[in-house]
Amino acid sequence: MEQKNFDPDGVGVDNGTYFGLPFAPETAELVLISAPWDVTVSYGAGAAYAPDAIIEASTQLDFHDPLAPGVWRRGIATADVDYSLLESSQRLRADAARVIDHLEGGGCLEDDYVVRKVRRVNEGCMSMNANVGAQASRWLDAGKTVGLVGGDHSTPYGLIRALGARHAAFGILHVDAHCDLRDAYEGFEFSHASIMFNVLRDVPQVTKIAQVAVRDFSESEAALAASSGRIATFDDLSLAAALFRGETWDAQCRRIVDALPQEVYVSFDIDALTFENCPHTGTPVSGGLTFNQAVWLLDTLTRSGRRIIGFDVVEVCPAPDERIDAITGARMLWKLCGQTLKSNES
Template identity: 45%
Template sequence: MTDLSQFDPNTVGNPNNNIFGLPFTEEDARLVIIPVPWEVTVSYNAGTARAPEHVFKASLQVDLFDPEIKDAWKQGFYMRPMDRKILMKSDYLRKEAELYINFIAEGEIVQDNKFMCKTLKEVNAGSLYMNEWVFQQTKDLLASGKLVALLGGDHSTPLGFFKAIADKHGDFGILQVDAHCDLRKAYENFNYSHASIMYNALEEIPQLKKLVQIGVRDFCEEEWDYIAMSNQRVVTYFDKDIKARLYEGQTWQMLVNEMVGHLPQKVYISFDIDGLNPKLCPHTGTPVQGGFETEQIFYLFKKILESGRHLIGFDLNEVGVSNDEWDENVGARCLFKMCNMLIASNPQQTAAPVAPLTNAEN
C-alpha cells in the first residue's frame, strides 16, 4: 500500500513519480493507463505516437484538487512505461505507410506495384499485431481487478481494448467524441485505419449494442449511408445540428439529456481530442473547425454518471505534440478529469470515499 503521509498534493509535481506526479506503483494503483505510441495510418498530421510521453510530462502541471470529484487520485493512478517495441514498429511502419499514401495520392494502382502490395500487407499485419497486443494488455489488467484507460496514439489504438471490455462486461455502448465518424471500411486499404476504428468495432464486436457519436463535422457519403442503415445502432449528433439547436434556443442540458438517453447501462468513452475546438488541439492529427469546449464535454461525462450509468473504461487519443506543449497540457487535463470520473463510477467499499458529483459542489 502506497504511503501518502509524506506526499503533498499541493506542491509542484515530482518528475520522479508517475503520471500527475503521483507516487503509486502499478500494484497499488486502482487505475492503470496503458500508453499506445502508435500512428501508422494517420492521414494528415503525424506526431501523436509521441503523445503519451509528452502528456506525462505536461501532467505534472495538473492540480490534483477536483472540487467535483474529490480525492479520486488517492485510489491510485499509474501509467505504464511505453512499450519500445510498439513505438519502434510504429515508426518503421509509418515511414512505409507514408510512401504508400503518397503513391495512391498520385493516382497510381497498388496492384501494379509489387513493393506497394508488400507495404500494404506489412502495415495491415503490424496493425493487427498492435490490436492483439492492446487486447492482451487490457484483458490481463481487467482480469486482475484494475480499472483501465488507454492513452494513444492515433484512434486506431483502442480496438483491442473494446474487445477486452466486451469479454469482461458483455453488452455495452460507446460514447464517441470526435470530429469524424471513423466508419470507413478499410480506409486507404488499411484494414485497421484510424478512420475505420468504429466500423471495425461494430463489425467485430457483437456486444457493442450502441454507438453514440457527438461533434462529427467531417465525414463521407459511405459513412452517412452506414449510419442510416444501422437501424439506430449508431446515433450521430453532427456538429452543425448541435449548433443549430443551440442557436434556436435549446440548452446544452437538453441536448445532453437526449444524448445520454441513447446510451445503455454500461458505457465506454472514446475521446478523440479533435472533437474539441481546434484552438484546444491545433496539432491533432486531423483538425476540423468547429467542435466543443472542454467544459461542455466534462458536463456530458458528468451527466452520464449522474444518470446512474456505469463507466467501464475510456481512451484518449489523437493528442498532438507541439513546441509550446499546449496540446499536451489540454490532453493531460482531459485525462485527469476522465480518470477521476472512472474512479467515481466504480466505487470500492474498501477504498477511501470519493465525493460524489453534485450540483451543490459545482
C-alpha cells in the same frame, strides 16, 4: 515515492507516471496503459509521441476537481510504456506514408509498388492490437479499470475487444470530429479512420455507439450511421442548431446520454474540441466542442448513474515548440480518470 510522502499540493513530481502520482498498478483502482503509435495517420503525424508529452505536461496539473473531488486517492497508476510499439510505429510509418503518397498521386492499391507495404502495415497493426489487448487483459483480469492513452485512434481496438470478452453489452460514447466508419481506409484494415467500423464488425457486445461532435465524414459513413441501429449520431451542426434554437447544452447532454446503455466506454478523440485546444492534432476540423462542453457531457454521463468501464484519449499531437496540445490532453485525461472513478463508486 511512497503514497504517505506524496503531497498533492506540492510541486509536481517528475517520476515518469501520469500526473506524477505514486500509485503502483497492483494497488490502484484505475490503470493507464499507453500506445505510442500513429502508423496509419493520413494527414499530420505525431500522436505516437503523445504519451510521453502528456506525462510531462500532467505534472503541472492541480489535483482538486470539483466534479469528482478526491477520487484520485483511490489510485490512478501508470503501467510501464512498451516502447517497442514506438519503434515499430516509426518503422511502419514510412511504409504507410509511401502508400498514402502513391494513392494521392493517382495510384491504386493493386499496384505492385504498394501491395507488400500495405500487407506489412496491416500485419504490424494486428501485432499492435494484440499487444494492447494483452496489456488491457492483464489489468482487467486483476480487477482494474483500464484507460488508454494514444497514439492515433486505431489504438483502442485491443482494449475495446478485451472489454467485449468480459461484458455482455455496453455502449461507446464516441466524441470525435470524424465518424471513423471507413472500411479499411487507404487499404489499412486497422486505420485510425476505421476504428468504429471495426468495432461494429468485431465486437457485437457494443450495442450502441453515440457519436458526438462529428463534422467531417464521407457519404458512405453517413449512410452506414443512418442505417445502423447501433449508431446514434449527434453531429456538430445539429448540436449547434439546437443551441441556436434555444435548447441548452445540459438538455442536449441528457439526450446524448439517454441513447446509451448502463455500461459505457468513452472514446475521446482530442479533435472533437475546438482548434485552440488542439492546434496540432492530426486531422483538425473547424467547429467542435469547447473543453467545458466536453467535461459537462462526461459529468452528465456519470450523474445519470451509468458506469464508465474504460476509456481512451487519442490523437493528441505534441509540437516541439508549443505545449497546448499536451496540456489539453493531460487535463482531459484527468477529467476522464475522475469521472470514471466517480462512476464506479460502490
